[in-house]
Amino acid sequence: MNTASRADALARAASHFPILGPCSAEDLLEVVRLELGHAEILDGFRPYGANFARAYCLSPLLHIVSGNTPHAALQSLIRGLLLGAQNRMKLPSEGLPEVGEFLSLLPAGLRDRATISTTLPAEWLREAEAWIVFGSDETIAHFRSQARPGVRFEPHGHLFSLGLVASPTPGAADAAARDISLFNQKGCLSPHDIYVRGDAAAFAAELARAMGDFAATEPPLPVTVAEAAEIHNVRANYRFRSASDARVKLYESEDSLDWTVIYENDPWFASSCLNRVVYVKPWPEGDPSAALGPVLGWLGAVGIWPSLPEVAELVAPLAPSRICPLGHMQLPPWSWHQEGRQNLAGLVRWVDFEADIR
Structure with missing residues (x-):
């Protein structure tokens, strides 16, 4: 199969998984073109400057994925298959059924290029030319300490994300609730805090309403005993504080742990315990980096409302890898520079050809 036929088969399979967002063959080929210079450069020599070049995928690729966001595992697998590599994916111990379902939708020639397992065979570690670790x-x-010299190592670690509502107009709270709630807030693109320019306290009340509405149509995933204890502890702490401090307000789902909204009149970034627990804070005018110090360097995405250049300029100095409309944080385009890096370019090697033009 050439690159175009692989892209077509992958896009048809991806269409069955809404969590992947829009994914057409054209989208995938455009990523190849953007990162490698030509949509067909994996298929043969193509013009490259004054000469020619061809990209060869590293193979096999070893994907080590986590269980909190199945779409990240699918995206990684799709990229490896798009390159034409043999792919070996170590799943979490509880498995990821979405990966097996996706593979079942592929034609045999592409499906045979992927092997999945909840264990990690020693030969996978020995033979892989690149490791992609989440x-x-x-x-x-x-895993970095186990990688042998010369292996390409592509890490995808823990990141923090946030939202900025520069103008709390209708629709902002519902957009924020969606981004917070998807995947039980466990992805690197899930916002921990929503910052507000204007009346943050009023927005917190509106966000609580929106969180309740979203939970009514898309209930949260079950939480573990330890996760439930964390939520109870956070709620108890802020319930106590709000009783004597008007600068703090707690909103919580009734008779459940479905969602929690905490308003705090302190711009210092607060890390959520996840599972739909979010903080609403005033935007720190002037020098936001001072309030966001704990997450500088680990900022994945910032969702902004409205998504206008002047609003993007407010957060650009924080150097997130992605700025996008609030409500779309969980659906990055395939061309997104994940963690500020290209996703395909590090998984190929190059052969240059200087033609004799005499």
């Missing part, structure tokens, strides 16, 4: 900082450090 997980905590500890997980990434563990």
Whole structure:
């Protein structure tokens, strides 16, 4: 199969998974063109400057994925298959059924290029030419220490994301609720905090309404005993504080742990315990980096409302890898520079050809 036929088959399979967002063959080929210079450069020599070049995929690729966001695993697999590599994917111990379902939709010639397992065979580690690792900082450090010299290592670690509502107009709260709630807030693109220019306290009340509405149509995933304990502890702490401090307000789902909204009149970034627990804070005018110090360097995405250049300029100095409309944080385009890096370019090697033009 050439690149175009692989892209077509992958796009048809991806259409069955709304969590992947829009994914056409043209989208995938455009990523190849943007990152490698030519949509057909994996198929043969193509013009490259005054000469020619061809890209060869590293193969096999080893994907080590986590269980919190199945779309990240699917995206990684799609990229590896688009390149034409053999792919070996280590799934979390509980598995990811979406990966098996996706593979079942591919033609045999492409499906045979992927193997999945909840264990990690030693030969996978020995033979892989590139490792793509998703997980905590500890997980990434563990596998980085095991990678042999010369192996390409592509880490995707823990990141923080946030939202900025520069003008709390109708629709902003519903957009924020969607981004917070999807995947139980466990993805690197899930906002922990929503910052507001204007009346942040009023927006917190509106966001609580929107979180309740979203939960009514898309209930949260079950939480573990430990996760439930964390939510109870956070709620108890802010319930106590709000009783004597008007600068703090707690909104929580009734008789459940479905969602929690915390208003706090302090711009210092607060890390959420996840599972639809979000903080609403006033935007720190002047020098936002001072309030966001704990996450500078680990900022994945910022969702802005409205999505206008002047609003993007407010957050651009924080150097997130992505600025996008609030409500679309969980659906990055395939051309997104994940963590500020290209996704395909590090998984190929190049052969240059200087033609004899005499």
